[in-house]
């Protein structure tokens with residue numbers, strides 16, 4: 001596996017793959033890799049001539065400096081896992097290499113109304129930062145396909161909007177959430193949980209899962225409230241938002257039959273650790 005630190009070296013690597021007509025599968029990550037990331041990587045390896053992974057903690061998508069400073073970093077371990085999974089090249093640049101002219105955005109992305117709700121409301125600027133880094137990575141890696149985990153359900157919708165508005169020739173491939181045996185959605189942030197918080201964390205998925213059965217004979221509002229009340233009653237947990245939305249537009253629904261695909265998206269503080277998850281109702 002080639003470890004690439006500079007944009008110039010990456011350009012050479014990509015040009016060589018294109019010359020050999022190898023399709024490029026790409027998995028952008030912020031490192032601290034877990035089995036969820038590896039499942040995306042394995043698909044990229046399987047479905048393409050070569051698989052490229054980026055490991056870059058993107059400062060422009062953090063609206064909280066403490067969150068950025070405490071974001072887990074485990075580069076050596078990440079490289080070991082990626083080599084084992086059959087990745088051809090890993091791109092792990094410095095902030096200066098990614099943003100030579102500084103991290104200030106010179107372009108406001110058209111991300112549609114999907115970027116205004118939920119994460120967009122609670123983390124102002126977050127999706128502009130995600131779009132900025134993913135756009136730059138797509139321009140450098142020039143992938144045929146890019147793989148994203150459905151845990152970040154809203155992020156996938158926003159990236160699709162960015163790809164469409166910037167006319168980028170890349171196919172976005174959503175991949176199912178990977179969970180621990182006890183149901184907790186795998187996330188790099190899980191490493192920040194204390195033992196007690198980790199023991200309580202599966203309650204998030206349990207509440208969502210039980211709400212699917214509850215939804216069969218209750219309204220959207222009652223289903224919403226049952227999840228929030230249950231999780232807010234868990235010590236150290238606080239629901240930041242729980243929204244039941246149209247899975248395509250991400251706009252809230254009031255009735256179950258308002259949309260073909262209905263998804264519940266949740267963000268919960270478990271102590272100081274912000275965890276997200278989602279569940280499909282239909």
Ligand code: PAF
Nearest residue numbers: 028029030058130133152
């Ligand atoms: O989902 C993530 O880990 C990040 O938002 C991404 C897509 C790698 C951009 O920094």
